[in-house]
Amino acid sequence: MTETSRHYRIGEFAQLSGVSTKTLRFYDEIGLLHPAGVDPRTRYRHYLPKQLNDLATILSLRDLGVSLAEIRHALGRSESKGDRRRMLEQMRQSVKNSIQDAERTLRSIDAALEELNGPKVSVAVTVKRRPATWIASIRAVVDHYVELSSFEQELRNALPEHSIGSLRGVLWHRCADSGVIEGEPFLELKHNVPRRSIYDVQQLPSATLACGYCEPDDDAAENVYRTLKRWMEVRGYRLAGPKREIDLGNLLEIQFPLQSS
Numbered sequence: 001m002t003e004t005s006r007h008y009r010i011g012e013f014a015q016l017s018g019v020s021t022k023t024l025r026f027y028d029e030i031g032l033l034h035p036a037g038v039d040p041r042t043r044y045r046h047y048l049p050k051q052l053n054d055l056a057t058i059l060s061l062r063d064l065g066v067s068l069a070e071i072r073h074a075l076g077r078s079e080s081k082g083d084r085r086r087m088l089e090q091m092r093q094s095v096k097n098s099i100q101d102a103e104r105t106l107r108s109i110d111a112a113l114e115e116l117n118g119p120k121v122s123v124a125v126t127v128k129r130r131p132a133t134w135i136a137s138i139r140a141v142v143d144h145y146v147e148l149s150s151f152e153q154e155l156r157n158a159l160p161e162h163s164i165g166s167l168r169g170v171l172w173h174r175c176a177d178s179g180v181i182e183g184e185p186f187l188e189l190k191h192n193v194p195r196r197s198i199y200d201v202q203q204l205p206s207a208t209l210a211c212g213y214c215e216p217d218d219d220a221a222e223n224v225y226r227t228l229k230r231w232m233e234v235r236g237y238r239l240a241g242p243k244r245e246i247d248l249g250n251l252l253e254i255q256f257p258l259q260s261s
Contacts, residue, residue, distance in 0.1 A: 010047070139173070172243040
């Protein structure tokens, strides 16, 4: 019997190929592997021996994670060896990215477990996007953190009361561990204000922020700063600007602007 005359009914082809007849019918329906012919009287499908190799190609690509739609597209345009290489290289990069994402998640879980096992109170870190905001601010270098409160009061006294919004806080440019304390108390602006030398008017840029909350005392704040720093290191982020400390009355929100490494 010649190659062109030899053929298999669907059950025989399924047994030879190691897939079910249901799979073969499905591949036919989606245009991935049509039978070589269909008997017009019995409607039996039949396949040629060379289609075993076609099916093997489909199954090997599927096992590598290539979608059936991508396989159909590739096979439908008589792909070359170069086309196959490009597709597999794309799959390889996708898998590498997935592994990197999984490794970052694993490091995050390990860090959270480590924090729970430590002596400090656990800090929940959340990520949010904040829009740009107009602010008035005074930037100053001081010897002690508490000294900045007088600059905030000076700022409040210099601004028309009706122009001040609800957001208030400090931008930290340098902290004590760097040898210099440089902060910038700010108040949100609801309206335009006269330009004066005592303060700067600027737009606090929009940012993606890693945030943590605590009571407004030094030990609690230090714990949040340490946690946010560790959180960024584990996930491969860098600071995208000064740290933000938002005064919420009896609660402090500490924000780290994020930039991917």
